[in-house]
Amino acid sequence: MCGIVGILGQEPVADRLLDGLKRLEYRGYDSAGICTVHGGDFDRRRAPGKLKNLAQRLAEEPLPGDSGIAHTRWATHGAPTVDNAHPHIVGDVVLVHNGIIENFKPLRDELLAEGREFKSQTDTEVVAHLIAREIERGAEPRAALAAVLPRLHGAFALGVMVRTHPDLLLGARLGAPLTVGYGDGENFLGSDALALAPLTQRIAYLEEGDWVAITRDEVEIYDRDNQRVTRPIVNSGASGQLMDKGNHRHFMQKEIYEQPVVVAQTLRSYLRPLEAQVALPDIEFDLSSVERVVVVACGTASYVGMIGKYWIEQLARIPVEVDVASEYRYRDPVLLPNTLGLVISQSGETADTLAALRHMKAAGVTTGGIINVPTSSMAREVDLLLPTHAGPEIGVASTKAFTCQLAVMAALATNLARAKGRLADEADVVEHLQHVPEAMSMALAHDAEIEAMAPKIAAARDVLYLGRGPEFPLALEGALKLKEISYIHAEGYASGEMKHGPIALIDEQVPLIVIAPSGPLFDKTVSNMQEAQARGAQVVLISDAEGIAQAGENTIATIEMPKVHPLIAPLVYAVPVQLLAYHVAVAKGTDVDQPRNLAKSVTVE
Structure with a gap:
């Protein structure tokens, strides 16, 4: 949902920013925009609708500049219009934002009382005004951002540039993912590794509350207490090629047809046919101690949990509770000892599910996650990561992620049954699971x-x-x-x-x-x-x-x-x-x- 790309480059960046946005189309959006810094000023193009509309604007009015930020917006506050599209410019500040600022109204009222004028209906413009006000009062850009962040309630990832500092790119995250990319004489900011893949494979994931100051030669990362910190630089492994539909009419059709292969890939990492065993990654706790499983997920992933409930209860005789993540924290759930809290997510960044995971961890619950993105927030925070191997899923309606999640759920149910001494014939289970890819291919024949x-x-x-x-x-x-x-x-x-x-x-x-x-x-x-x-x-x-x-x-x-x-x-x-x-x-x-x-x-x- 929404996407950010920022580049401090050594050559014009508009085309590369647009390419990064194309790689984020899978997130869903209803408007888009790009702003570059050139000749000491901002230059911006925005358009509602699909990226082709923005591309047409760029073709008619090219954007110069070797630094800039870009954004795809999914409307929350305000309709998908040009005025509401990001980036937003206020004074010397240009800003893009993923997420929701929950306390934007009192902040907006405060700014209106000072006589400041708003050009959009968005919560985002409030943040731009707050940072611009700090700069107008004499603050240096880093200090301005650091002063504003504690005032923001909600979930956000921010990309910020300042007209008077064209070689500086600022970012911050709380509850929404943000990634720093390391280049050679140029550096980058993006919503995820996929957006940055053509630019660099060397990335660092900002942690909760982090903010970052990026120049072409240096990356400075600070935690929520404004202390300089180091986050590990890893190889993203993301493909630099744009996803291709091949001979298929839509990505969804392609991803339906990929299922025999990706489910086979997923099962291959869990099945040990020679030993007639279903294995899991290394576990730092005893599965036999699990007396209850709580599954928390959203949408399609929650239906994986419901199917898993049948499997785990039938095979392992362990009671299972399945909760919709958006409701879980708010009903004040009873969390008993020896519970395994299991989250399921394709992206590993789903806000409701991530909040539920943190709620369970804060209560001392052992957690696991069936997740497709091994570098995501959830994957990094669970006690037991159960990865799927679906590959990037571009179609908004989940298909191959769903079936890969089911394959992993079957592996977990089998392991719980073995740990409880209730697995009668594991070789039989292995044989059935090995038959899945072939049976899925037969289903596709119709x-x-x-x-x-x-x-x-x-x-x-x-x-x-x-x-x-x-x-x-x-x-x-x-x-x-x-x-x-x-x-x-x-x-x-x-x-x-x-x-x-x-x-x-x-x-x-x-x-x-x-x-x-x-x-x-x-x-x-x-x-x-x-x-x-x-x-x-x-x-x-x-x-x-x-x-x-x-x-x-x-x-x-x-x-x-x-x-x-x-x-x-x-x-x-x-x-x-x-x-x-x-x-x-x-x-x-x-x-x-x-x-x-x-x-x-x-x-x-």
């Missing part, structure tokens, strides 16, 4: 028939999804995917709950997507499905050949999956659920990779 049936769903106003057991959270995920990218209202339900209210919604205009692999719960799911069919529901049944043969009549479509063990069914059945949402969105003509109002990395509460 892409064309899913595309052919998508227009039937695209015409609907409302869609319901049903599932039982671990397929219930998958129904929730299917409904979320459809909502996210097609803008069709959709809801997921446990099949047995249909009679307790949702069946009132059923008529001939409501498609019903039923996720029902054959097995112990199949007959009950089909019974609920048939109750809906009797009331005119247009059913799409996703099952294996056995299930379709038994219950495929009177449906508008069936999608046949390979016959798989119940443990791995959620990973395999995720594929048709994702493909259906994708093709419905394409049929409707929506922006699949960057759906309206959404951001990939939600770094504000």
Whole structure:
């Protein structure tokens, strides 16, 4: 959510700043801007909408200057207009900001009372005014920033330049990620390593409360107490190439198709086939001491937690609680001894989940994290990092990150079961998990028939999804995917709950997507499905050949999956659920990779 790139260079920087913004498009945004320092003055271009609009402005009015800052904005305070787009200029200060300043209103009122004028509706402009005021009172830029930071409440990453100091770039972070890049005679600032990858591989991650003063030759990092500190310089390993869709129409489609490979990569780091064992990274605590698991996550990641609840409770007989991260701290949860607090996040920077993690750590809870970015804030703070290996996920709607998280969750459930002495046949589990990539490839083979049936769903106003057991959270995920990218209202339900209210919604205009692999719960799911069919529901049944043969009549479509063990069914059945949402969105003509109002990395509460 929002993105920052700053460069103190040795040659014109506008093109490189724009390239950095392109690499941050995956975060989601609705306006963008660049400001350079040239000839002792600021020069700025801003545009609402996609980066192509900013690129067009730059083509018409090129930006000179060998230093500058750039930003993609996801609107919080104020609509996505030119005036609200970053960078904001106030006096001698130009500033970009990710996050939310929660106390901006009293600060703004204070500044208005002094007669200061605002040109935007944003909370960000308040920060620019505060720093500009300090400089007008005689403060040097570093001192001005240090004086303002304690007054800001909320979450922020800041990039700041001062007209009278064109060779200085300032940054600060609290609750939002910010990275320093080290070059040769030039240095950089960015929201993440991916933004800086073409510029440098040598980076340092600012820690909570840090602020930084960057020149072309030196980087000075200070902690929240304004003490000079050293943060380790690491090799980012991020690719300098812009992400490419290859032969695919959208990144989401490409990432759906990558799943057999990236899930195999993820499982390879956890499976030991020769020893018939599912392994975890080195653990500094005893898994057998875990008496309770609390999973905290947002959106799609929370559904991974719900599926994990079924697996851990069935395999290890350990009670599991799953919480939505945005609610977790605020309900004052009871944290018992011998609890494993597990966070799940693709980016490792999700603000609500990060706050929940810190809440658990402050209470003395042992923590673990299923995370795709090993250098992220969460990855650095958990006691046990369980990495996924999905690679960068550009499409806002999560696909390959979801299934890789499920693969790691299955590995954790297996290890907890072994630690508790309840794992009957680990070799059997290893065999089933090894079969996942092949089964996912078989599921992908049905892409064309899913595309052919998508227009039937695209015409609907409302869609319901049903599932039982671990397929219930998958129904929730299917409904979320459809909502996210097609803008069709959709809801997921446990099949047995249909009679307790949702069946009132059923008529001939409501498609019903039923996720029902054959097995112990199949007959009950089909019974609920048939109750809906009797009331005119247009059913799409996703099952294996056995299930379709038994219950495929009177449906508008069936999608046949390979016959798989119940443990791995959620990973395999995720594929048709994702493909259906994708093709419905394409049929409707929506922006699949960057759906309206959404951001990939939600770094504000």
